[in-house]
Amino acid sequence: MNDSIVALVTQAARRTPEAVAITWRRSTWSYGRLLRASEHVSGALRERGVSRGDRIALLVRNSPHYAALFYGVLGAGCAAVPLNAQERASVLVRQIQHCGARLLFVERDHPEREALCSALADSKVETVAIALDDDGNAYDRFLTELGASAPATAAAPELGDLAMIIYTSGTTGRPKGVMLSHGNLAANTSAIVEYLRLTAADRVLCVLPFHFSYGNSVLNTHLAVGAALVVEDNFAFPNLVLQRMQDERVTGFSGVPSTFALLLGRCNLHDFNLSALRYLTQAGGAMPRPLIERLRSQLPAVELFVMYGQTEATARLTYLPPEALDVKLGSVGLPLKGVEIKVFDSEGAEAAVGTTGEICARGPNVMLGYWADEAATAHALRDGWLHTGDLGHKDADGFLYIDGRAVDMIKVGAFRVSPQEIEEVIAALSDVEEVAVTAVADELLGHAIKAVIVPREGAQLDMRSIKAHCRERLAAYKVPKVVEFARALPRTSSGKIQRYKLA
Amino acid sequence: MTDAVRDQIRAFILENYLFTSDTSALGLDDSLLGRGIVDSTGMLEIIFFIEEQLGVKVKDEEMIPDNLDSVSKIANFVESKRRAA
Numbered sequence: 001m002n003d004s005i006v007a008l009v010t011q012a013a014r015r016t017p018e019a020v021a022i023t024w025r026r027s028t029w030s031y032g033r034l035l036r037a038s039e040h041v042s043g044a045l046r047e048r049g050v051s052r053g054d055r056i057a058l059l060v061r062n063s064p065h066y067a068a069l070f071y072g073v074l075g076a077g078c079a080a081v082p083l084n085a086q087e088r089a090s091v092l093v094r095q096i097q098h099c100g101a102r103l104l105f106v107e108r109d110h111p112e113r114e115a116l117c118s119a120l121a122d123s124k125v126e127t128v129a130i131a132l133d134d135d136g137n138a139y140d141r142f143l144t145e146l147g148a149s150a151p152a153t154a155a156a157p158e159l160g161d162l163a164m165i166i167y168t169s170g171t172t173g174r175p176k177g178v179m180l181s182h183g184n185l186a187a188n189t190s191a192i193v194e195y196l197r198l199t200a201a202d203r204v205l206c207v208l209p210f211h212f213s214y215g216n217s218v219l220n221t222h223l224a225v226g227a228a229l230v231v232e233d234n235f236a237f238p239n240l241v242l243q244r245m246q247d248e249r250v251t252g253f254s255g256v257p258s259t260f261a262l263l264l265g266r267c268n269l270h271d272f273n274l275s276a277l278r279y280l281t282q283a284g285g286a287m288p289r290p291l292i293e294r295l296r297s298q299l300p301a302v303e304l305f306v307m308y309g310q311t312e313a314t315a316r317l318t319y320l321p322p323e324a325l326d327v328k329l330g331s332v333g334l335p336l337k338g339v340e341i342k343v344f345d346s347e348g349a350e351a352a353v354g355t356t357g358e359i360c361a362r363g364p365n366v367m368l369g370y371w372a373d374e375a376a377t378a379h380a381l382r383d384g385w386l387h388t389g390d391l392g393h394k395d396a397d398g399f400l401y402i403d404g405r406a407v408d409m410i411k412v413g414a415f416r417v418s419p420q421e422i423e424e425v426i427a428a429l430s431d432v433e434e435v436a437v438t439a440v441a442d443e444l445l446g447h448a449i450k451a452v453i454v455p456r457e458g459a460q461l462d463m464r465s466i467k468a469h470c471r472e473r474l475a476a477y478k479v480p481k482v483v484e485f486a487r488a489l490p491r492t493s494s495g496k497i498q499r500y501k502l503a
Numbered sequence: 504m505t506d507a508v509r510d511q512i513r514a515f516i517l518e519n520y521l522f523t524s525d526t527s528a529l530g531l532d533d534s535l536l537g538r539g540i541v542d543s544t545g546m547l548e549i550i551f552f553i554e555e556q557l558g559v560k561v562k563d564e565e566m567i568p569d570n571l572d573s574v575s576k577i578a579n580f581v582e583s584k585r586r587a588a
Contacts, residue, residue, distance in 0.1 A: 086539070086542075111538060111539050234536055234542070234543060235543040236536055236541070236542065236543045236545075236546035236568075236571075237546070237566050237567055237568065237571075238543075238566070239563045239564065239566050239567075240566075240567060258543075258544065262543055262544070262547060265547070266547075266550075266563060266566065267563055268563070271563070413544070444544055444547070445544065464518070464522045464523070465522075467522040468521070468522035468523055471521070471522055476520070476539070476541075476542060476545075477542070479522075
């Protein structure tokens with residue numbers, strides 16, 4: 001039986017309390033510090049009277065504080081609900097209400113904090129503001145802000161208990177919260193640790209947000225083995241990230257296709273000494289082959305792991321062993337240990353080799369379901385299989401290839417965006433008769449969002465006001481890059497909008 | 504710093520990331536990243552804008568917050584590059 005992620009991090013902290021857990025800005029937190037801080041979080045929650053299973057929301061950007069809060073929430077027997085730090089208050093409020101969060105830890109300097117707190121003022125949700133500082137006294141101040149009179153050691157959870165909810169690609173009206181259990185996290189963590197061969201000697205540089213499944217898995221897998229995380233707040237200056245990779249002698253780096261495009265776009269990797277680098281991981285959508293080839297030619301000694309997964313599967317479903325990259329270029333590889341993957345045709349039968357169908361998965365990493373949404377859960381989890389909504393095929397050796405999406409979903413960078421969410425926001429404008437949203441190709445992000453709008457008769461709409469309206473209500477990456485006006489939307493004879501004709 | 508360069512930079516950021524022409528929406532010293540106005544791809548677009556529209560080449564080692572993280576910083580950087588040219 002796997003240990004829970006909290007138990008693994010606690011064990012690592014007891015083994016090597018002095019070892020570096022997280023380096024961030026000017027501060028370094030050892031495992032001992034991280035454990036003490038997370039026990040203060042657990043203590044603070046218990047003193048505030050939380051019950052087992054209560055949902056605790058986090059609106060905190062990548063930092064050691066985030067890790068302490070996350071493990072502290074789990075250690076208190078509660079479920080963590082990490083919120084998308086790029087999202088706007090109006091969306092966040094709905095998610096916090098939807099999961100019935102008991103308490104919200106919010107970063108004091110978060111741009112949406114004021115709007116969020118005032119929207120929650122009349123609710124029962126308690127908010128605790130946390131300063132993300134990196135000065136010499138920041139750690140003690142953090143413990144003071146938590147307000148626990150004593151730390152509390154982590155309670156051992158049942159592996160079937162809810163550990164976290166990750167909101168993903170829903171709409172404002174119908175948020176979609178993926179429920180992951182302690183068993184889900186433990187199983188996915190141990191399978192990833194095994195194929196990446198992670199040890200306490202590893203140091204990974206992480207630019208991926210912890211509140212999404214990929215970043216969450218980078219956090220959990222490295223801290224589970226006592227490795228070090230070098231946390232970088234942003235990726236706006238890739239040359240500084242490379243400099244840090246050199247200076248910190250990192251052994252690993254995880255990214256999505258646009259991360260690697262930015263890294264290779266303006267920087268020459270040969271200018272940096274990356275001799276300690278052992279592995280790269282890539283997930284979050286297909287990476288163009290020329291990019292993979294450039295990456296490999298610039299870093300020939302580094303193992304590149306191409307991977308595939310989704311939040312509903314905790315994070316990871318398959319990986320391509322680096323030694324198979326040349327012969328299976330374009331494949332996302334083989335199932336992780338304990339995971340079974342089948343491709344089903346539209347009749348529900350297993351598709352023949354080389355034939356495209358829906359990718360389905362089962363294993364200990366498959367989610368419990370969507371929070372408070374039985375219909376969506378029943379749709380995704382059918383006949384014992386997770387229906388991923390992704391189309392793909394297997395080759396004769398069982399290697400999986402992704403061929404597209406079976407359901408409407410736009411992938412902007414590595415973010416999944418529901419076209420309905422954008423349509424809902426634009427349709428709220430009184431001058432809009434109807435609207436449809438689709439994906440258009442984007443050199444850097446793979447896809448960008450395009451909105452086609454039919455204005456009401458006599459209405460005056462302009463592109464900028466549409467974008468401004470979206471930006472007020474949505475994360476920046478959800479704002480349509482292209483806005484077009486039309487007299488009508490293309491429809492099938494039955495009246496269904498033909499999105500593919502909009503691109 | 505000339506007002507013209509500064510205004511051109513501010514107008515570009517207002518138009519493309521804040522979708523307004525209201526200059527009060529963006530202070531000259533506001534941190535573009537800190538305020539969440541641009542992300543990593545937005546910063547790349549700003550660099551393209553500096554190179555293509557303002558005619559100033561941005562070297563790898565010049566891609567740092569001190570040169571690029573606010574309207575004032577970008578304007579100062581552009582001016583100093585032009586003077587050095």
